[in-house]
Amino acid sequence: RSDDRGERWRDTSAGMPAEQWPFSVVIDPEDPDLMYTATKNGQNKGFCARNLDSFCGTVMRSSDGGLSWSEITEGLPVHAEYYMVAIDPRDRRVLYLSSSRGVWVSPDQGESWTLMNDGLPDIVEFFIRENVAHNMEITPDGQALVLAVVGYGVFRAELPSLSEG
DSSP states (O other): OOSSSSSSSOOOOTOOOEEEEEEEEEEEEEEEOOEEEEEGGGGTTOGGGGTTTTTOOOEEEEEEEBBBBEOOTTOOOOSEEEHHHHHHHHTTEEEEEETTEEEEEETTTTTTTOOOOSOOOOOOOOOOTTTTTTOOOOTTTTTEEEEEETEEEEEEOOOOOGGGO
């Protein structure tokens, strides 16, 4: 973290499991101390199946500007890599998450997660990942989620209106 425009940096990974490769860091638009990150386990060198006796990645939340982190993985598979977290611009409690096992949604800032793979290819391991790509985004109007899946193309899911829940 830098509080002086990058003049000095300090490690703010307290609580983060060792050897994590963060793919995204997302800061809440209304609370700059609330942030999320999605990671994969660097010991696997990008291949989750190499070390099935250990976890493959995690999703973390910080409520103190990144000084400390805690896992928010209730309902998520242990053997998955996690890439992008997106905050719904219409309701900042709603999060979307891309992973090597598909797309997940949380209605409660990551306290619980539900799979939302309807319309995506029916395969066991998506490998949505592209190690250097931004693979998931909410459209600027907040109406749809767009996802890139390696070997399958780009998918779009209309998001429910807030009144639909």
